[in-house]
Amino acid sequence: MKKLGTVGTLLRIFPYAKSALPRVILGTLAAILGHMFALAIPNYLRNLVDQLNDKPSFTMLVLAVTAVLGMGLLEAIMVLLRRWLVLTPGTHVEAGLRKTLYAKLQDLPVAFHDKWPSGQLLSRVTGDLSMIRRWLSFGLVLLVANIFTIVVGFIVLYSYNWILATVFFVMMSPLWVLGFRFEKDYHDTARKSQDQAGDLATAVEESVHGVRVLKAFGRGDFMTQKFAQDALNLRETELKKAKMVSRLWFFFSTIPDFALGLCLIIGVWQIVQGDITPGVLAGFILITRVLHWPIDSIGFLLSMTIDARTAVERFFEVIDTKVDIADPEEPKQISEPKGHLVFENVHFRYADAPEDQPDLLNGINLEIQPGESVALIGITGSGKTSLTALATRLYEVTSGSIKLDGVDIRDLTREDLRAHVAMAFEDATLFSDSVSSNVLLGRPNSTKEELDQAMAIAQAGFAYELPDGLDTKIGEEGLSLSGGQRQRLALARAVAAQPSVLVLDDPLSALDVDTEAMVEDALRTVLKATTALIVAHRPSTVQLADRVALLQDGKIVAVGKHSDLLASNEHYRYVISSLDAAGKMIEVNN
Amino acid sequence: MSMQGVKDEEKIHLNKEEQKRIRARSMKLLGEIIRPVRNRLFISLALVITSQALRVSGPYLIALIIDKGVPAAKAGDWNLLYLIVGGYVLASLFAGITIAFFLRFAAKVNQDIMFGLRKRLFAHTQKLSIEFHETYTSGRVIARQTSDMDSLKELLDSGGNEMIAGLLFMTFTAIALVTVDASSFLIMLVSFIPLFFLTRWFQVNTRVNYRKTRVASAKLIVHFVETMTGIRAVKAFRKEKRNEETYKGLVEDYRSVNAKVIQLFGIYDPGLIMIGNITVAFVLLWGGWRVMQGDLGIGVLISCILYARSFYEPMENIAMFYNSYQSANSALEKISGVLEEEPSVPQAQNPTPLAPKKGHLQFTNVEFAYSNGKVVLPKFDLDIPAGQTIALVGTTGAGKSTMAKLISRFYDPSKGAVELDGVNLKELSDDDLRTAIVMVTQEAYLFSGSVAENISLGKPGASLEEIQNAAKAVGAHEFILSLPDGYDTDVNKRGGRVSAGQRQLISFARAFIADPTVLILDEATSSLDIPGERMVQRGLQTLLAGRTAIIIAHRLSTVSIANRVIVMEHGQMIEDDAPAVLIAGTGKFSKMHKAWRDSLV
Structure with missing residues (x-):
């Protein structure tokens, strides 16, 4: 994509700010008017000074004071008006961007989230968006208003005296060059600092999510050192930014004064020559004082604009990402869900897998009849979990197709597909919500009976004994529950969804033998009516299934009954059995 | 207050x-x-x-x-x-x-x-x-x-x-x-x-x-982080729309x-x-x-x-x-x-140095209750001689993990003392404690960075050779080599591309390289397949030699490498003996073991 400049990049935000634009424009007008009133004051003072010199009269003084007072009040009212006009819409734009970004992130496939450190996403949704808001309702408005004021100020200066004005104007011209050069240099540094802030957020997130590991190994200090290094990097970048801004600030604050100094000499010379009155010079000085702030401010408004630009860039990096697992344009529907799941020559590889590596799933053919349950067996890393993720389109097949009741799953909406196919993951993610909301995640309108039934099947009776029973709010990730308890709730959740296809990824790994046996007994009743694909590591889990499929080197190499495969297939025995061919425990000691 | x-x-x-x-x-x-x-x-x-x-x-x-x-x-x-x-x-x-x-x-x-x-x-x-x-x-x-x-x-x-x-x-x-x-x-x-x-x-x-x-x-951030961390579950259970509603409210x-x-x-x-x-x-x-x-x-x-x-x-x-x-x-x-906030498990003010490390653990009059008063482990005594490998078994919720957390000092006991080589864990410096006692849990969290970096978390500054040796010892070497960049492969956020079993192998290697005196494995092998588990067990034979180990595992295959089995139920130790003795007996463990044997076919 062509690289956009500052203006081009910032313009991209305007479609999102449409509703706020009228008020932003009005606010800018108010700001300009306010500045105009401020600019008008010296004019009255100029006349006053001249008349005080000439022939003073009290009426004239009162008139001048009234005018100054009036202009002063109008200036304040305009500032009030500007803030009132611009600030609230600014927060609406920020909120809108935030919702858009959140929705987009939820829409983007899992592969995107694998790649992006969560801290980078967090820093975009917090710091960057408030940066954009501040620029829109403050930076932009003042930049436009101040530049306009400077232009008008110059016109007024010209009307006072063209020689002084020209001298002043020429003296100021280096500021333009400085401004342009600054824009170029500052951009990269601003970007770097925002990225580093994201890295820092990532480090914080990981240190919190991985706090158990860090504690268990006593690596808190080690992590703190690493974090400190990241924080130091950010510090360096911020200092670099400060250096650039300070240089710009120096020129923007001193050059106008140099110009004024020269004007003073010329002005006095003109007074001596009788070309101008002292009032003209006084008015001129007062106007340059009024212009002082607008000129000064250009420096930091410029850096703010560039900060906003990089924030917009970071925002669009997410928004521009194509959702490559999207809903079809003309979605089909399954009229009578039966749960007939067919994998046809399915290939899958991760986008960043090296080219010389074969596809992780290299031509999977598997048909699961309605109501049938199939166990998926294979060594660690053989692609079992990936295969289950394909069935709900958490990842997309590289080639081939998966059909549910005769319909390619890519022709279904994701919503529809995931209503038909429910999953229980091995690492059970629970949300900070009540037990019942967590269990009924896939079917929020279930009855109490259905909930109880799902809990019973998953042997999750422990949850009724929690302080508030099923209304107990469990921590994020369900961390205060044990691994086995979390896994049972995840299983209950999959069951409660009442899907036509259940995908269970090693659903019983954290359960003890007794509990496992009870869950299995209960699950059998569900599996009678439901199609299921079960990733299994243990013979006991395999027993749940009608058939077993063995995954090896990206292909299904054998399908059959557990006992048959055990007898006939050596790789199968290797993967699933702790017993040797003669039925004796394989000794680990040799 | x-x-x-x-x-x-x-x-x-x-x-x-x-x-x-x-x-x-x-x-x-x-x-x-x-x-x-x-x-x-x-x-x-x-x-x-x-x-x-x-x-x-x-x-x-x-x-x-x-x-x-x-x-x-x-x-x-x-x-x-x-x-x-x-x-x-x-x-x-x-x-x-x-x-x-x-x-x-x-x-x-x-x-x-x-x-x-x-x-x-x-x-x-x-x-x-x-x-x-x-x-x-x-x-x-x-x-x-x-x-x-x-x-x-x-x-x-x-x-x-x-x-x-x-x-x-x-x-x-x-x-x-x-x-x-x-x-x-x-x-x-x-x-x-x-x-x-x-x-x-x-x-x-x-x-x-x-x-x-x-x-x-803060509420916005909490919700955002939770959504992005649990994005798989969000998608699988179509929580997007509901999340959007919630988030919209929070944003507003x-x-x-x-x-x-x-x-x-x-x-x-x-x-x-x-x-x-x-x-x-x-x-x-x-x-x-x-x-x-x-x-x-x-x-x-x-x-x-x-x-x-x-x-x-x-x-x-x-x-x-x-x-x-x-x-x-x-x-x-x-x-x-x-x-x-003060850590409820504070560091020792004047730590007692620990030398030499042997690995002798002793529980004296220990009781553990949650802050709400619910007793999880009623008063007990336990002595684990240095070098012993203990298998801790029992149904979920029997208190096994709590035991592990007491030894690793994630929690302090409500009453009584846990001692390592005669020194109360509370008296040990954090450094001494963490070098001596390492726990591997079921939740094998990986940090962003390479596989090698994740393993060397157990021993910062370890050489690549040490890292590889650790990986070899636990049987993780082969799969790591098959990753796109071998040991330099970035494990991505939450190890997105590394399977649960592989994550456990990596965290095993992490424990191996840390070389602790006391090793606690809390369901650390639950996601391994059987060949993986066999490898790990072979590795454990070397790893556990000369160390004290507490192993919590539902799969009783671990028992074969234990010298002693403790069966827990409702927070109490109901059986405690050598595995062979317990298997031969008629107690709870004997039944569990039989059920497990049957489940293998």
Whole structure:
């Protein structure tokens, strides 16, 4: 994509700010008017000074004071008006961007989230968006208003005296060059600092999510050192930014004064020559004082604009990402869900897998009849979990197709597909919500009976004994529950969804033998009516299934009954059995 | 006590006492973060004062030009004019230089403050016990360390120095005005009255509202982090729409409180301008009248007006600073709350050194109950001789993991003592404790970075050879080599591309390389397939030689490498003997073992 400049990049935000634009424009007008009133004051003072010199009269003084007072009040009212006009819409734009970004992130496939450190996403949704808001309702408005004021100020200066004005104007011209050069240099540094802030957020997130590991190994200090290094990097970048801004600030604050100094000499010379009155010079000085702030401010408004630009860039990096697992344009529907799941020559590889590596799933053919349950067996890393993720389109097949009741799953909406196919993951993610909301995640309108039934099947009776029973709010990730308890709730959740296809990824790994046996007994009743694909590591889990499929080197190499495969297939025995061919425990000691 | 630590941190309206307490706490923190840089703060203040003093001389010099320079020039003496203008330009040049220098200097000081607090907060949250993390939730800890720190950053950026400088500028201006024309100064003094009331109004209203923004912003972050961390489950169970609804509500809450504080400032700021402009008008009226009477020079009048105007110029900066101060103050209230939290498992003050390490564990009269009083482990004694491998078995919820957490000192026992080689765990330094005792849990968290980096977390600075040896020992070497970049492969966020079993192998290698005296494995093999488990068990044979080990596993295959089996039920140890003895007997374990054997086929 062509690289956009500052203006081009910032313009991209305007479609999102449409509703706020009228008020932003009005606010800018108010700001300009306010500045105009401020600019008008010296004019009255100029006349006053001249008349005080000439022939003073009290009426004239009162008139001048009234005018100054009036202009002063109008200036304040305009500032009030500007803030009132611009600030609230600014927060609406920020909120809108935030919702858009959140929705987009939820829409983007899992592969995107694998790649992006969560801290980078967090820093975009917090710091960057408030940066954009501040620029829109403050930076932009003042930049436009101040530049306009400077232009008008110059016109007024010209009307006072063209020689002084020209001298002043020429003296100021280096500021333009400085401004342009600054824009170029500052951009990269601003970007770097925002990225580093994201890295820092990532480090914080990981240190919190991985706090158990860090504690268990006593690596808190080690992590703190690493974090400190990241924080130091950010510090360096911020200092670099400060250096650039300070240089710009120096020129923007001193050059106008140099110009004024020269004007003073010329002005006095003109007074001596009788070309101008002292009032003209006084008015001129007062106007340059009024212009002082607008000129000064250009420096930091410029850096703010560039900060906003990089924030917009970071925002669009997410928004521009194509959702490559999207809903079809003309979605089909399954009229009578039966749960007939067919994998046809399915290939899958991760986008960043090296080219010389074969596809992780290299031509999977598997048909699961309605109501049938199939166990998926294979060594660690053989692609079992990936295969289950394909069935709900958490990842997309590289080639081939998966059909549910005769319909390619890519022709279904994701919503529809995931209503038909429910999953229980091995690492059970629970949300900070009540037990019942967590269990009924896939079917929020279930009855109490259905909930109880799902809990019973998953042997999750422990949850009724929690302080508030099923209304107990469990921590994020369900961390205060044990691994086995979390896994049972995840299983209950999959069951409660009442899907036509259940995908269970090693659903019983954290359960003890007794509990496992009870869950299995209960699950059998569900599996009678439901199609299921079960990733299994243990013979006991395999027993749940009608058939077993063995995954090896990206292909299904054998399908059959557990006992048959055990007898006939050596790789199968290797993967699933702790017993040797003669039925004796394989000794680990040799 | 109310408002202690993070307790009640979402409370908005505080009573007087709470207000006082929380204010004292955040002011104390502010003092603490400023103390290390206070000398440099004085320097930067001196810089600002210099530049402000130079700037203040501006209007005075202009008055001089009009009142003295012009007549002199008219009389043909131009030197005076050149002198004054030269002084004006020089003053501005030095003001510019000091300001530029100040900006860099202040940035350094600010960044050091930020860095110091960041590190302190990070280190402190790492010290806090698991119990704290479980109740406070990760999203909040993250919010404290990100968005709250941002508020402080905004405060520093808006320039505490500039605020003081602004105040000084106003003081200088006031002094200059007194010198030039004292009666004009009196007019300005009167304007302080409305100024005071306006500021008071702003202060009271923003305090409450900024507190609300901190709470609302933390909620946003908590929800956001939870969604992104659990994105698979979100998608699989179609939670997107519902999440969007929730998030929309949170965004709107945050927006409306934020809009509220911004609007408060939107009234405060023009209010200040208005007071300033009215004052200028009155100074003009009073001065103009006296010029008419011939009591005052025009130049003096102009400098009076310039001073009166300049006096209110920094007001806007001060107001902005005060605004960010109010915002940062609410953030500091929250941050100081976290910092006030004491680890419920505190580090030893005067640690007893541990030497030599043998690995003898002893529980004496130990009881463990949750803070709500629910007893998990009733009083018991247990002696684990050095070098013994113990298998801890029992149904889920029997208290096995709690035992493991007591040994690894994630928790302290409610009563009694756990001792390692005769030293109470509470008396050990954290370093000694963590080198001696390492726990591997079922949740095999991987940090972003390479596989090698993740393994070497067990022993920072380990050579690649050591890392590979560890991986080989636990049977992880082959799969690591098959990854795109071998040991340098980035494991991605939460190990997205590494399967659960592989993650466990990596965390096993991590424990192996750490080489502890006591190793605790809490369901550390649950996701391994059978070949993987066989490899690990083979590795364990070497790993456990000469170490004390406590293994919790549902798969009883582990039992074959244990010297001793303890069966737990409802927090009590009901069987405790050598595996062979228990298997041969008729107890619980014998039954479990039989059931497990049957499950193997």
